[in-house]
Amino acid sequence: MKLKLDENGHVVVQEGKPVYVHDDGKEVAFDASSTVSTITRLNAEAKxxxxxxxxxxxxxxxxDGIADPAAARNALDVVSKLDQKKLVDAGEIxxxxxxxxxxxQTQLDEMTGKAQTFEQQLYAEKIGGSFARSKYIGEKLAVPADMVQATFGQNLKIEDGKVVAYDAQGQKIFSRARPGELADFDEAIETLVSQYPHRDHILKSSNANGGGAPNGGGGNSGAKGNFGGSKADRVAAIKAMTATS
Structure with missing residues (x-):
């Protein structure tokens, strides 16, 4: 990536951070302080x-010298039964x-059921809530948040109480603005949308008007109206749109 320069050859600064331009043209304000902190943390983790x-x-x-762990465990169990045989027969043991x-096992099954319920509730709040509150989805996408969740929800997991995003290759999505740190929710969704084959169907069109604008100035704004009604209607609408691409 390269530093962004103005017409006078000076480095462009955004909120006190130098702006870099990636190979794909995306501009990111580089947070040097956060990067140094991340390197320090990673060094400590490596140690x-x-x-x-x-x-x-x-x-x-x-x-050392124990070539067959299973045989060793079996021998210990036999010795344990021989010692206990002084009190009761091995069959009774x-x-x-x-x-x-x-x-x-009964207690374990009960606790496992409760844990799964809590996990589902946590997922609904952490991930479902993130989709519903997302500024990026509300401002940049032409489809409702629940449709975005239906498409990209499988790429998100909860790890150590935090929402972590994975790309289509199963790799964690890291922040461009904060190298070494995981992308926050909106940055991760923006990355997933940029990699989505049918992104043109879900992105809002620009505010440009006239014959020179994409799709005659209408873009996807007209398609947005197809997402009213029940959730089933919205699912059918987006499937129909992506099927034509």
């Missing part, structure tokens, strides 16, 4: 990963273990 790896290697040295296992 932490290295220390954990060294600790794991040290712990594994205690298992298995019965007790099974009963305890059933009780814990």
């Amino acid at each position: 932490s990963h290295r220390e954990r790896a060294e600790a794991a290697e040290k712990s594994l040295k205690g298992f 298995d019965t007790v273990r099974n009963e305890i296992s059933k009780a814990f």
